[in-house]
Amino acid sequence: MPRQSRCFFAFLFLILLLVNPIFAQTTVIKAGKLLQPQDGSVAKDQLVLITGNKITAVGAQLSIPADAKVIDLSNMTVLPGLIDCHTHLADGKFGEGDPIFQLRKSASQTVLESVRNARVTLESGFTTVRDVGVYRALNDVALRDAINRGYIIGPRMYVAGAYITITGGAGAMTGTAPDIQLPWDFHYAEANSPWEVRQKVRLLAHDGVDHIKVLSSGAVLTHGSNPKAQEFTLEELQAAVDEASHFGLRVEAHAHAVEGIKNAIRAGVVSVEHATLIDDEGIALARQHGTYLDMDLYDEECIQEQGRAGKLPLDFLEHDRELGELQKQNFRKAVKAGVKMAFGTDAGVCDYGTAGKQFAFMVKYGMSPMQAIQAATSSAADLLGRSDEIGSIQKGKCADLIAVQGDPLQDVSLLENVRFVMKDGVVYKQK
Ligand SMILES: [Zn+2]
Numbered sequence: 001m002p003r004q005s006r007c008f009f010a011f012l013f014l015i016l017l018l019v020n021p022i023f024a025q026t027t028v029i030k031a032g033k034l035l036q037p038q039d040g041s042v043a044k045d046q047l048v049l050i051t052g053n054k055i056t057a058v059g060a061q062l063s064i065p066a067d068a069k070v071i072d073l074s075n076m077t078v079l080p081g082l083i084d085c086h087t088h089l090a091d092g093k094f095g096e097g098d099p100i101f102q103l104r105k106s107a108s109q110t111v112l113e114s115v116r117n118a119r120v121t122l123e124s125g126f127t128t129v130r131d132v133g134v135y136r137a138l139n140d141v142a143l144r145d146a147i148n149r150g151y152i153i154g155p156r157m158y159v160a161g162a163y164i165t166i167t168g169g170a171g172a173m174t175g176t177a178p179d180i181q182l183p184w185d186f187h188y189a190e191a192n193s194p195w196e197v198r199q200k201v202r203l204l205a206h207d208g209v210d211h212i213k214v215l216s217s218g219a220v221l222t223h224g225s226n227p228k229a230q231e232f233t234l235e236e237l238q239a240a241v242d243e244a245s246h247f248g249l250r251v252e253a254h255a256h257a258v259e260g261i262k263n264a265i266r267a268g269v270v271s272v273e274h275a276t277l278i279d280d281e282g283i284a285l286a287r288q289h290g291t292y293l294d295m296d297l298y299d300e301e302c303i304q305e306q307g308r309a310g311k312l313p314l315d316f317l318e319h320d321r322e323l324g325e326l327q328k329q330n331f332r333k334a335v336k337a338g339v340k341m342a343f344g345t346d347a348g349v350c351d352y353g354t355a356g357k358q359f360a361f362m363v364k365y366g367m368s369p370m371q372a373i374q375a376a377t378s379s380a381a382d383l384l385g386r387s388d389e390i391g392s393i394q395k396g397k398c399a400d401l402i403a404v405q406g407d408p409l410q411d412v413s414l415l416e417n418v419r420f421v422m423k424d425g426v427v428y429k430q431k
Pocket of ligand 1: 086087088132346
């Protein structure tokens with residue numbers, strides 16, 4: 001056989017090995033209880049078969065291949081990998097207070113500090129995140145790609161690339177003197193008209209982002225910004241949603257202010273982030289449009305704690321006053337009204353790896369434990385447009401599974417202590 005065709009057949013065999021599941025290692029998980037958020041069911045003594053990175057079968061009576069690797073979680077509750085729909089993993093070390101301190105570091109320092117954020121997020125049970133903006137544009141793209149290529153460990157990341165914001169607005173780097181020229185990546189996606197918004201969406205689509213983040217109202221953690229004030233106009237938000245649709249991208253909107261929330265819903269965003277001051281009309285609109293609310297219920301505790309420790313600027317604490325309590329009451333109203341809810345923590349406001357603490361808050365303010373888990377699994381996957389891949393434990397889905405000791409439907413805070421984590425068929429934690 002000529003040398004060339006020998007190489008060709010060797011190559012063909014390798015391809016066969018890679019694509020044919022009969023050659024790949026099969027793993028079997030024995031689940032004491034299996035929680036299925038897509039239908040709210042819990043089944044006892046289930047088996048989950050995994051080949052490569054995919055789930056191939058789920059059931060009580062499955063034949064286990066002789067050479068399968070068995071993972072015994074028969075004393076645990078197994079559920080799908082959790083999804084946090086509002087994180088900022090690529091902003092570097094946690095707890096540096098004023099965002100302006102970002103200017104003390106290079107972009108590469110910041111993104112390398114973020115390696116820990118990605119690892120502890122995955123190890124705490126969150127196998128997927130929707131990362132919704134970064135101080136230094138495209139650091140999140142770099143972090144996502146490093147995880148996907150296996151250079152570092154972290155959750156599956158869907159990233160925004162930058163904040164699309166008005167100049168001086170919620171997503172801008174503010175607080176410097178007017179004559180200071182910021183590096184390009186600190187104001188990459190500032191836009192001040194519908195056409196500028198479209199231009200930024202086009203740039204970000206070209207940069208390979210997975211979704212678009214716009215800031216519809218002022219923010220708590222930004223100098224010179226008022227969370228109760230509208231920022232983008234309805235016309236600008238509509239431009240974002242329309243332009244993003246040309247690239248198959250969904251848009252999420254940060255909004256605390258009443259009108260900022262309603263404008264975002266009317267413009268057709270897929271989710272409103274924070275939704276702090278949503279009123280009855282906003283709740284009715286969200287129901288009518290099928291818009292998700294992604295309300296970060298527990299990070300207020302961290303803002304106040306950092307405030308007491310003198311680690312946060314006083315104007316941020318002033319912005320935050322009363323908003324936390326109002327958000328919790330409005331969360332309760334929205335849950336009661338049957339608005340679609342997703343799980344998002346604003347990770348980075350509290351330390352990375354602590355997002356599981358939000359489950360108890362969601363239950364305290366009106367959700368059942370199953371609803372809170374659905375918000376972080378099946379509903380979150382729907383919000384991301386990825387229900388065919390993640391958010392449930394079913395044949396053909398990515399093998400993203402976690403386990404806790406005990407019954408999270410009795411005590412949802414068990415999700416703060418995830419004992420087993422598998423992402424894409426690889427075990428990252430087992431204790
Ligand atoms: Zn945020």
